Amino acid sequence: MSKEQTQPTQPFAFTEHEKLWERLSHDRLEALLDDQQTTIHKVELTSNMYGEFVFITVSRSEAGRQQLWTMYGLGFHDYRERWYTDEWAFYRTNPFPQTLEQRTSREEVDELLRARREEIAPYTAKNTQTSRGKLFEMLAELTDDDGAIAEIEDLDPDILDALLDDDDD
Secondary structure (H helix, E strand, O other): OOHHHHOOOOOOOOOHHHHHHOEEEHHHHHHHHHOOOOEEEEEEEEEEOOEEEEEEEEEEEEOOEEEEEEEEEOEEEOOOOEEEOOEEEEEEEOOOHHHHHOOOOHHHHHHHHHHHHHHHHHHHOOOOOOHHHHHHHHHHHHOOHHHHHHHHHHOOHHHHHHHHOOOOO
16 A cells, blocks of 8 residues: 555645644634534634633545544643643544534634633633743654653753743742
8 A cells, every 4th residue: 555545635734834843823724614614513612631711623524434533722832831721732532423423613612712712811811831831842842742741751850940040930
């Protein structure tokens, strides 16, 4: 089987930059949601191991099968110690039948996004990222979030303090 046959054709047409950083701008998310080819399956405010975010699960057809992706944003990333307000992280989602059967309207998405923006507005203007958060973010961009967690946890606390050498705690 050739390499072209085994790799998906990316029905969302993520740019090289988006694929590399696994991030979308808010404007790009809006464009994807408005596109007639996109089916919105669910939107919810919930948590993962990095924090509380709005999660939006969408799909597009590719060769007769639905390709699902979940975008998350409008939340505080606990390890990076900063808000995701104008960017959305994304990951491939398993096409479970119960997810494929769900449908959410664009209006429901807009309402949750509006409410969430209002809720977090008092907090997002302040820079919350400490040196530890910056170090985590740098490591996460070199590896991934899970790898950065492992690296930070493996560091001796005294070495970590010496590396950061600040009073941001």
